[in-house]
Amino acid sequence: MDHLLNDQHKLVQKTLRDFTANEVKPLAKAIDEGERFPRETVSKMAEMNLFGLPFDTAYGGAGGDTVSYAIAVLELSKACATTGVILSAHVSLCAAPIATWGNDAQKEAYLPGLLSGASLGAFGLTEPNAGTDAGAQKTVATEHDDHFVLNGNKIFITNAGEADLYIISALTNPDARHRGISLFIVEADTPGFSVGKKEMKLGIRGSSTRELILDNVTVPKANLLGKRDKGFAMIMEILSGGRIGIAAQAVGITEGAIEEALRYTSERKQFGKPIISFQNTQFMLAEMETKKEAAKQLLFKAARYKDQGRPYAKEAAMAKLYAGNTTTEVTQQAVQLFGGYGYTREYDVERMMRDAKITEIYEGTNEAQKMVIANMMMKEGAA
């Protein structure tokens, strides 16, 4: 895989490996156990300009690309999937939509803060009765003279409560369902906007996942992102970009688990020799590594397609589907290789196995990915 990376990508990889080893890995266990958002890591990531990584330098971006962004999420997630998703949600779900569809005034107002990491971003889409069926959402935005008033509830929002800026989807034309959705830029301190229940989760427990409550939130018309009623297509594109981030997170968790398993099976002795000398261990490791590498190829293919300006929705969905399946499987095998020790919280593979599962669920469940992939196949077949 590394042979496809240019010199700049390799520098990103190198420095992210150092950063992850020195700053991220030492905290991973504690933030999981304490269900604590790693604010100090976010500040350090901002110092490196990680939050502006794949954006143009015009508004303070680093001038990197999607490949380098995937490398960053992957490397962080090798040691801590929580840290990986903080970056992924910020970049793909909040900064990227503003960079893509924002007008000059919106870009000027919000991108410098987001790209420098001075403000953190999030995306409010999912609702209690609108998960995969995103068109069934109930949050409404009623139009007034120079503003909209938003009312509704969002759930399972990554970075909620920690973020300073949210992109919120709401119905501007409730009768039209998914043809009546618009996106709004909402500042966290807007009156009527608040965070609700914090979810207690199986994994990525340091990541802040909360409910958003919109109670008569006044949003100026200037904060309508893109065209009114055209939000659904934008949401689909946002999620496609987000899938590259989550695929990178999944490959990162997988790679981290394989590294742990390789080290442990080399050290652990049974029947007088390291368990890696047994063929069963070798065959398991070989399959884990091969699947990881396949997932990585899909991930970087999708990232490269995006960088080249080619359609990448199918590639991103395939990458996320396969990387999600793979990390769930590989982390379970890693625990198996650790035996009883792997089931204890003393070893990182226990956390990795819990963290892995979410990658099959968020940014569209793996079933939703199959819908996307099959839809694209049918379109390609018809063309």
Add this chain to the structure above:
Amino acid sequence: MNIAVLVKQVPNTTEIKVDKETGALIRKGIPTIINPDDLSAVEVALKLKATHGGKVHVFTMGPKSAESMLRELYARGVDDATLLCDKAFAGSDTWSTSLVLSTALKRHRFDLVIAGRQAIDGDTAQVGPQVAEFLGIPHISYVDEIRGVDATHCFLRKKEEKQSMHLKCPFPLLITVLDGIAKPRYMNMTHIFNNASRDVEILDNDALAIEKADLGIKGSPTKVKKTYAKSITKKTTAESLAPEDAAERILAVLREKGGMPDAL
């Protein structure tokens, strides 16, 4: 303030192996890193630049492959980088190396030259002070804090074994710094994509015009007589004893070897 920093690419000693026959370091295939003290020197320079303006220019003498190290320093925010690279420089001891570095430094005007205390491969701590001597400027080694600078002077803390000294020194000067002086920053994403691919200035001896007789192994006054790996020749014995008996036994052995006073 214009600052020069002297850096060295060294083998990563956590992965180093020694040739059992010759006692020499096996450098082939060993990953290289930026000498840790030098990375702290770069950090000090970048911090001074952030506060007082000016430029940071790094210099290294080494093979062509050291260019990648200099690019990593570009990625940390360094403004200029010069690689001193010539076959004639190969094998130079600290005196010859200092001559090469100081000759390159003389092409510019620097207020401050910063070097790491010492390199982890040679551990001599000589190059920094020798460069200062060649330049004819004062030097302060073992600096662990820059307390401030004004228009004409630098205020420093120099750490010694049992004491620290607060010093004031006029510019230009050279300091060598301890690695604890500043935690090196990580490479910055913006610099990676906008600075790291810039050209590195490469100077050979045609540019520096140093007498050949002063360069390389032949020009180096240091003659290495023998390199060897320390080996432990004394035999160890293991005995299983109860803690109190073990203490008595250890005391007896130490007395026998003359390492303990009788009165204890």
